[in-house]
Amino acid sequence: xxxxxxxxxxxxxxxxxxxxxxxxxxxxxxxxxxxxxxxxxxxxxxxxxxxxxxxxxxxxxxxxxxxxxxxxxxxxxxxxxxxxxxxxxxxxxxxxxxxxxxxxxxxxxxxxxxxxxxxxxxxxxxxxxxxxxxxxxxxxxxxxxxxxxxxxxxxxxxxxxxxxxxxxxxxxxxxxxxxxxxxxxxxxxxxxxxxxxxxxxxxxxxxxxxxxxxxxxxxxxxxxxxxxxxxxxxxxxxxxxxxxxxxxxxxxxxxxxxxxxxxxxxxxxxxxxxxxxxxxxxxxxxxxxxxxxxxxxxxxxxxxxxxxxxxxxxxxxxxxxxxxxxxxxxxxxxxxxxxxxxxxxxxxxxxxxxxxxxxxxxxxxxxxxxxxxxxxxxxxxxxxxxxxxxxxxxxxxxxxxxxxxxxxxxxxxxxxxxxxxxxxxxxxxxxxxxxxxxxxxxxxxxxxxxxxxxxxxxxxxxxxxxxxxxxxxxxxxxxxxxxxxxxxxxxxxxxxxxxxxxxxxxxxxxxxxxxxxxxxxxxxxxxxxxxxxxxxxxxxxxxxxxxxxxxxxxxxxxxxxxxxxxxxxxxxxxxxxxxxxxxxxxxxxxxxxxxxxxxxxxxxxx
Numbered sequence: 284x285x286x287x288x289x290x291x292x293x294x295x296x297x298x299x300x301x302x303x304x305x306x307x308x309x310x311x312x313x314x315x316x317x318x319x320x321x322x323x324x325x326x327x328x329x330x331x332x333x334x335x336x337x338x339x340x341x342x343x344x345x346x347x348x349x350x351x352x353x354x355x356x357x358x359x360x361x362x363x364x365x366x367x368x369x370x371x372x373x374x375x376x377x378x379x380x381x382x383x384x385x386x387x388x389x390x391x392x393x394x395x396x397x398x399x400x401x402x403x404x405x406x407x408x409x410x411x412x413x414x415x416x417x418x419x420x421x422x423x424x425x426x427x428x429x430x431x432x433x434x435x436x437x438x439x440x441x442x443x444x445x446x447x448x449x450x451x452x453x454x455x456x457x458x459x460x461x462x463x464x465x466x467x468x469x470x471x472x473x474x475x476x477x478x479x480x481x482x483x484x485x486x487x488x489x490x491x492x493x494x495x496x497x498x499x500x501x502x503x504x505x506x507x508x509x510x511x512x513x514x515x516x517x518x519x520x521x522x523x524x525x526x527x528x529x530x531x532x533x534x535x536x537x538x539x540x541x542x543x544x545x546x547x548x549x550x551x552x553x554x555x556x557x558x559x560x561x562x563x564x565x566x567x568x569x570x571x572x573x574x575x576x577x578x579x580x581x582x583x584x585x586x587x588x589x590x591x592x593x594x595x596x597x598x599x600x601x602x603x604x605x606x607x608x609x610x611x612x613x614x615x616x617x618x619x620x621x622x623x624x625x626x627x628x629x630x631x632x633x634x635x636x637x638x639x640x641x642x643x644x645x646x647x648x649x650x651x652x653x654x655x656x657x658x659x660x661x662x663x664x665x666x667x668x669x670x671x672x673x674x675x676x677x678x679x680x681x682x683x684x685x686x687x688x689x690x691x692x693x694x695x696x697x698x699x700x701x702x703x704x705x706x707x708x709x710x711x712x713x714x715x716x717x718x719x720x721x722x723x724x725x726x727x728x729x730x731x732x733x734x735x736x737x738x739x740x741x742x743x744x745x746x747x748x749x750x751x752x753x754x755x756x757x758x759x760x761x762x763x764x765x766x767x768x769x770x771x772x773x774x775x776x777x778x779x780x781x782x783x784x785x786x787x788x789x790x791x792x793x794x795x796x797x798x799x800x801x802x803x804x805x806x807x808x809x810x811x812x813x814x815x816x817x818x819x820x821x822x823x824x825x826x827x828x829x830x831x832x833x834x835x836x837x838x839x840x841x842x843x844x845x846x847x848x849x850x851x852x853x854x855x856x857x858x859x860x861x862x863x864x865x866x867x868x869x870x871x872x873x874x875x876x877x878x879x880x881x882x883x884x885x886x887x888x889x
Contacts, residue, residue: 284455286444287350290361291459293438294346298339301431302495303328305380310492312384317488330483331493333469337476338498340467342372347460350443354452357445365439373432376497377424383496393478394496395503395619473679474645478502478618479653485661487622490653494618503617511887513611514854516876525877529832530818534825537808540788541583545811546634546702547755547786550694551627553602553708554734555595558763559777561731566774571728574739575758575781580790582783587796589776589833589844590762595708596649598761598799603627603658603706605803605820607882610836610854615654620889625816627803628659631704634812637661641690641707643669644680660706664689682718683711683734687741699749708761709734727766742783754784757806759799770837771860773849796831796844797823834878843875850875 306327310319345368353359383394446452469476481493517525559565562572564579565586591601592608596615600606604624606614614621628638639662646652646665655663666680669689676682681689690707697703711718716730723729738758745751760778768775778799797805804820807813814820821828832845839855847867852875853860862868 284446284452286440287353287456288459290438290440290443291343291347291350294435295336295339295343297434297438298342299332299335301376302331302335302338302497305384305496306331306492308380309384309387313387313488313492316387317486319486319489323489326483327489327492330490331481331495334476334478334481334493334495334498337467337469338495338501340463341501343463346439347456347463351453351456353443354446354456355449357443359443360441361443362436362439362441366436369435369439370428370432372435373428373430374424376431377427379497379500381427387491393491393494393499393618395499395617469647472645472647474648477616477647477650477653479615479650479656480647482653482656485656487657490656499618503619509887510612510883513883514876514879516880517873522877522880525873526881528830529874529878530821531825531827531829532818534804534822534827535808535813535815536825536827537822538824538826540809541782541791542755542786542809543788544753544786547753547784547810548702548750549631549636549704549806549810550754550756550784551602551704551706552738552756552758553599553706554738554758554760554779555709555712556762556764557709557712557731557734557760557779558766558768558775559779560763560766560768560774561728562779565777565779568728571723571732572735574735574742575779577739578742578758578783579781582781583787583791583793585780585782585793585795585797587794588759588778588780588799588802589773589797589835590760590778590799591776591835593762593770593775593837594649595761596651596654599651599708600624600654601798601800602759602761602802605800605814605817607800607819607834607878608836609882609886610838610841610879612886613649616650618650618653618657620886621650621654622657623889624658625803625814626658627807628704628706630659630807630812630814630816631702631810632659632661634702636702636704638704639664639693639706641665641686641693641705642680643674643682643686643710676719677711677717678715679710679713681710683709683737684719684740686710687737691741691744694745694750695748697750699753709737711737712764727764745784752785755786755806755810756783757781757802758783759802770840771851773842773844773851773861776833776835776842793823795823795828796833796846797821798833798835832874834875836879841875841879843871843878845871847871852876854879 349361349364353361478494478499482490484490560567562575563569590598592598596613597608600614601608603626606624632638638660640655640660641664644666666674669681673681673685712731712734716726718730718733720733723732759780763775800819801821801823803817804814804822808822835842840851840853842851848864850868850871851861852872859872
């Protein structure tokens with residue numbers, strides 16, 4: 284078995300080394316994209332090591348299977364069987380690594396499935412390429428394929444020695460498979476390996492250098508669909524007509540100001556799953572959120588805010604990026620798309636703000652880390668920054684009390700002056716709803732009451748700090764929760780948004796209908812910051828915000844609500860399932876379908 288183990292580990296390490304060398308080649312070839320030193324090269328290698336190992340683990344699957352067969356059939360010619368495989372792998376690695384290195388100069392993002400859009404040779408491009416150039420490329424491809432395949436072939440023994448006790452050898456191989464599976468998965472934490480795992484720097488180039496292009500390409504191909512062929516409900520002309528006026532081109536003006544000052548310090552608190560059904564003032568349950576009820580009297584409550592979607596990954600992008608959500612796509616999981624999105628953090632960095640984000644759990648989950656770095660958050664704090672004991676406080680990581688306490692201490696250490704933006708997300712109002720708090724008998728309600736309790740202590744602590752006088756706090760939810768509700772219930776998407784802080788002029792209630800994606804334009808305009816890049820976000824205090832409506836999506840449908848009523852369309856069944864009242868339902872459906880169709884058109888072009 285020693286020879287078998289040595290063979291498999293040698294192949295694994297060989298491909299990890301290949302990927303490490305490719306990183307160096309990527310950085311040297313694209314050195315004009317950013318400045319870096321030897322220490323940066325080492326950090327890039329370290330940040331991408333887990334992803335490189337995961338990718339190498341995939342390449343090891345076939346050699347492992349051959350080695351397993353050899354346990355029972357020692358006469359198997361292992362090298363002869365695997366030689367074609369290593370040649371094919373060498374060919375594919377040559378193509379992928381070379382394309383990633385060369386194309387980055389033009390694309391400025393890592394190789395992903397969008398490359399498939401450019402493989403059409405019937406577009407006349409080949410006519411401008413000389414025969415000698417094609418021949419040189421072919422020879423280079425053959426050379427590098429051989430260079431990559433030869434070491435793997437040489438590391439492969441001609442035969443593997445038999446095992447006296449074949450069942451024992453089989454068990455050893457299965458245990459080894461389990462270890463390889465954990466490596467491919469990325470460890471035992473909640474999140475599996477994803478592109479965002481390699482992001483570690485506020486320099487996007489260094490993050491891109493750390494990402495394994497083979498993994499990036501494979502991950503994106505697994506999600507690929509031709510977006511502009513989905514959800515076709517009308518001709519382009521009819522769609523444009525129905526879409527006209529829904530998202531005004533200019534909402535930069537401000538008809539009324541809620542703040543005493545421009546450019547306050549900003550905190551955005553994203554409450555996990557905290558739908559309006561848990562807040563009495565929004566028609567929800569009594570006594571679940573007494574702290575929020577207390578603060579409503581002191582702040583500005585937006586009574587009719589609706590989440591764009593049903594999951595944290597979508598809600599985070601909608602809130603920070605002012606962007607729509609998609610029924611079938613998570614932008615957070617498609618780096619090539621999310622890198623093109625505007626964000627509140629980027630807009631404030633341009634105004635001289637320092638930005639940071641805290642999450643008590645695994646920040647790699649659903650590609651969150653990659654998105655947050657791309658969105659302009661310069662410093663990230665997550666479960667790895669808490670002690671093991673603290674992280675084990677709950678299933679998802681450090682509990683809300685610990686996170687609120689950490690953020691409060693961080694803010695207390697800052698000078699009263701200066702511009703900064705802090706974002707963070709709570710964690711405990713999520714199944715299994717196990718919290719160190721026992722005020723309410725209902726387990727779910729008690730978990731939300733716990734988050735409310737932690738929030739109350741946090742706000743009271745902020746009031747004692749000098750920064751309070753110039754502080755704007757935006758409290759909102761990422762989405763609702765299916766607790767006595769379903770996606771087909773419009774109230775599932777109803778979420779709170781409450782503004783607090785000394786920067787506010789006076790307490791108010793705003794009844795204007797708005798989407799979660801409208802937060803970005805509305806917040807930035809109140810802070811005196813342009814939001815022209817946020818084409819899907821509407822400033823609700825603009826004179827051009829003349830048609831309030833909300834548009835939300837979930838895996839099999841879309842919802843549209845305006846002053847005439849609410850309509851829901853099931854995209855799987857291709858039929859409306861709610862139109863209340865019936866009058867105006869057809870127009871609402873036409874507009875919601877136009878938004879869906881246009882959004883997928885845009886997604887294909889991004």
